[in-house]
Amino acid sequence: MDGRVIGNALLIYPHCSSDVTHVEHVFVSARQEDRLANEITVNAISGRVETRNKGEAPIGSTVGHGRRQRIALGGYCDLCGTRFALVITQHKGSALVEWAEREIPLWNDEDPLDTVEDSF
Numbered sequence: 011m012d013g014r015v016i017g018n019a020l021l022i023y024p025h026c027s028s029d030v031t032h033v034e035h036v037f038v039s040a041r042q043e044d045r046l047a048n049e050i051t052v053n054a055i056s057g058r059v060e061t062r063n064k065g066e067a068p069i070g071s072t073v074g075h076g077r078r079q080r081i082a083l084g085g086y087c088d089l090c091g092t093r094f095a096l097v098i099t100q101h102k103g104s105a106l107v108e109w110a111e112r113e114i115p116l117w118n119d120e121d122p123l124d125t126v127e128d129s130f
Contacts, residue, residue, distance in 0.1 A: 023092070037051055038080070039075075041079055043077050067080050067095075070110050
């Protein structure tokens with residue numbers, strides 16, 4: 011693999027089949043098997059990172075919480091305007107992938123801290 015985008019390497023939102031999607035947040039529900047989770051959110055635009063959040067990372071309706079960690083890429087579709095999350099849940103030795111369209115935490119895009127340009 012040479013690092014180029016090959017073929018149709020686009021994120022297609024299955025609800026409306028649009029390829030005009032935006033991923034703006036990464037959610038991590040970090041935990042060891044059957045333990046309490048540390049909920050982490052990263053705003054991919056501002057770089058703001060929040061740990062020990064009160065809210066949970068998005069949860070898919072089929073897998074649910076799983077028994078281990080969960081990672082979700084949160085965004086929205088330009089075509090239909092729906093907020094979504096592509097959820098990867100580690101459960102019983104497998105990484106399960108599904109879409110979540112509801113029960114997605116509200117992302118406070120109006121929070122002034124999200125618009126501060128942090129130097130890296």
